[in-house]
Amino acid sequence: MIRVVATTPFEGQKPGTSGLRKKVTVFQQPHYIENFVQGLFDSLDAFEGETLIVGGDGRYYNREAIQIVIKMAAAAGFGRVLVGKGGILSTPAASCVIRKHEAFGGIILSASHNPGGEHGDFGIKYNIGNGGPAPEHVTDAIFERTKTIREYRIMEADDVDLDALGITRVGDMVVDVIDPVEDYAELMGELFDFDAIRDLFASGFTMRFDAMSAVTGPYAGAILEETLGARPGTVMHGEPLPDFGGHHPDPNLVHAKELNDLLMSEDGPDLGAASDGDGDRNMIIGRGRFVTPSDSLAIIAANAHLAPGYKEGIAGIARSMPTSGAADRVAEKLGVKCYETPTGWKFFGNLLDAGLATVCGEESFGTGSNHVREKDGLWAVLMWLNILAVRRQSVAEIVAEHWEAYGRNYYTRHDYEEVDSAAADALMADLRARLDNLPGTVINGLTVERADDFAYHDPIDGSVTTKQGVRVFFTDGSRLVYRLSGTGTAGATLRIYLERFEPDPARHDLDTQDALAALVQIARDVADIEGRTGRSTPTVIT
Numbered sequence: 001m002i003r004v005v006a007t008t009p010f011e012g013q014k015p016g017t018s019g020l021r022k023k024v025t026v027f028q029q030p031h032y033i034e035n036f037v038q039g040l041f042d043s044l045d046a047f048e049g050e051t052l053i054v055g056g057d058g059r060y061y062n063r064e065a066i067q068i069v070i071k072m073a074a075a076a077g078f079g080r081v082l083v084g085k086g087g088i089l090s091t092p093a094a095s096c097v098i099r100k101h102e103a104f105g106g107i108i109l110s111a112s113h114n115p116g117g118e119h120g121d122f123g124i125k126y127n128i129g130n131g132g133p134a135p136e137h138v139t140d141a142i143f144e145r146t147k148t149i150r151e152y153r154i155m156e157a158d159d160v161d162l163d164a165l166g167i168t169r170v171g172d173m174v175v176d177v178i179d180p181v182e183d184y185a186e187l188m189g190e191l192f193d194f195d196a197i198r199d200l201f202a203s204g205f206t207m208r209f210d211a212m213s214a215v216t217g218p219y220a221g222a223i224l225e226e227t228l229g230a231r232p233g234t235v236m237h238g239e240p241l242p243d244f245g246g247h248h249p250d251p252n253l254v255h256a257k258e259l260n261d262l263l264m265s266e267d268g269p270d271l272g273a274a275s276d277g278d279g280d281r282n283m284i285i286g287r288g289r290f291v292t293p294s295d296s297l298a299i300i301a302a303n304a305h306l307a308p309g310y311k312e313g314i315a316g317i318a319r320s321m322p323t324s325g326a327a328d329r330v331a332e333k334l335g336v337k338c339y340e341t342p343t344g345w346k347f348f349g350n351l352l353d354a355g356l357a358t359v360c361g362e363e364s365f366g367t368g369s370n371h372v373r374e375k376d377g378l379w380a381v382l383m384w385l386n387i388l389a390v391r392r393q394s395v396a397e398i399v400a401e402h403w404e405a406y407g408r409n410y411y412t413r414h415d416y417e418e419v420d421s422a423a424a425d426a427l428m429a430d431l432r433a434r435l436d437n438l439p440g441t442v443i444n445g446l447t448v449e450r451a452d453d454f455a456y457h458d459p460i461d462g463s464v465t466t467k468q469g470v471r472v473f474f475t476d477g478s479r480l481v482y483r484l485s486g487t488g489t490a491g492a493t494l495r496i497y498l499e500r501f502e503p504d505p506a507r508h509d510l511d512t513q514d515a516l517a518a519l520v521q522i523a524r525d526v527a528d529i530e531g532r533t534g535r536s537t538p539t540v541i542t
């Protein structure tokens with residue numbers, strides 16, 4: 001029986017860069033998740049009898065939320081729900097399953113790389129039939145609906161046993177509990193040369209993959225250890241935990257320090273990799289050599305043809321605006337286009353659907369391709385393994401050769417977390433107001449060539465997205481970007497992205513922060529960061 005429940009709107013159910021993300025305690029309020037899901041269903045058309053994919057990253061409140069979603073999907077008239085066993089589906093696996101089963105869409109329960117547990121964050125996002133994040137007109141419509149909602153509909157039914165594979169029913173709707181790894185692993189086997197990677201491991205190649213107690217543990221265990229023969233113990237923190245073991249499941253040098261320390265030791269493994277809460281981010285480290293996400297994108301683009309799924313070459317590259325220009329240089333050499341999009345994976349969707357881009361990447365540790373419509377952590381790791389298996393060089397050698405061929409884009413990101421929102425807004429507003437005055441000024445030895453506020457004109461649907469970050473370009477080719485994070489849940493996070501191109505191979509081995517020291521100082525001065533935020537140093541440097 002369908003129960004119609006009276007409700008009143010909650011403020012602020014506005015999906016951000018990647019879905020609705022709030023503290024667990026916010027989601028636990030009675031009707032909170034129901035309101036959002038009803039707002040979502042009310043914004044969609046013609047899904048009667050269709051298939052919905054449901055799964056999450058296993059964080060605290062995942063199972064409770066999934067039960068609500070399933071019962072509401074039944075009440076809304078979906079014909080079938082495919083849900084990952086244990087409520088588990090990584091974000092890229094969900095995208096894969098949506099596409100493979102030609103589902104209407106999918107609901108992913110995740111707050112990505114944000115901390116989990118009772119006092120951590122929770123999130124919910126909707127992906128459309130192409131497997132990608134809902135575009136802005138959909139998320140805007142959901143938000144509008146949540147402002148006026150008066151009731152929601154939910155099926156009165158027992159909870160589904162999420163731990164038993166197979167089919168049950170909720171009302172008239174079929175619920176199929178599926179193996180969360182199977183479809184995804186099969187796709188990876190089609191894209192990459194698993195035999196070559198097996199040979200690589202058999203030859204003594206060693207690796208550590210840090211699943212950060214999050215969703216990729218089961219995927220990495222099945223693919224790396226069981227299928228590809230990596231030695232047992234290759235996957236560390238492999239069991240998904242509701243609180244991620246109290247850690248911050250974000251693969252970067254701060255939060256995956258244990259892995260990085262291992263890789264920086266002389267007898268460390270050949271390759272280190274990590275993924276985030278929901279499995280879409282990745283970090284790649286060779287012995288003694290951290291690979292920046294921007295460089296990783298460029299190197300993947302330059303070598304993708306070594307993997308069977310990309311042997312015909314790539315049609316184009318897409319990168320988010322703050323990502324370094326390293327990929328642009330590869331595109332130029334390959335004679336393909338490099339698209340520059342706003343931050344947020346959803347902006348790649350149209351380019352991928354139209355076949356204009358094959359590989360995409362973001363400085364925020366996201367890399368992927370047209371195989372799904374999300375960034376994909378394990379995909380990037382397998383791509384690196386495939387490249388290493390064919391080239392039989394170390395990660396450090398591959399990176400060095402790449403810089404020699406293309407030059408090096410020194411790159412770093414400085415984050416100022418949890419700053420006062422009003423102060424952060426004022427800082428950005430002030431920068432925007434000064435855009436016309438900056439060109440021609442000389443700061444700390446560098447001359448500003450031009451400055452703007454990035455706007456994106458989507459070549460496929462013609463949509464325009466403005467105010468995506470203040471860019472300051474210098475006459476020597478260096479670039480500074482200021483933008484506010486769209487994913488934080490407390491105060492504002494100011495991100496500053498710094499980049500300088502170095503063509504001279506004799507100068508490719510500098511420490512990144514040293515190489516960018518002048519620019520760092522300029523970035524602080526131009527925006528008067530200390531004066532406006534009271535912060536003299538960034539919270540996180542990556």
Ligand code: G6P
Pocket residue numbers: 017018112320343344345346362364366484485486487488495
């Ligand atoms: C999420 C999105 C990414 C995006 C990132 C930016 O992870 O999936 O596509 O790059 O957020 O986060 P920010 O905090 O910089 O807005």
Ligand code: ZN
Pocket residue numbers: 091111112113276277278279280281
């Ligand atoms: Zn993520």
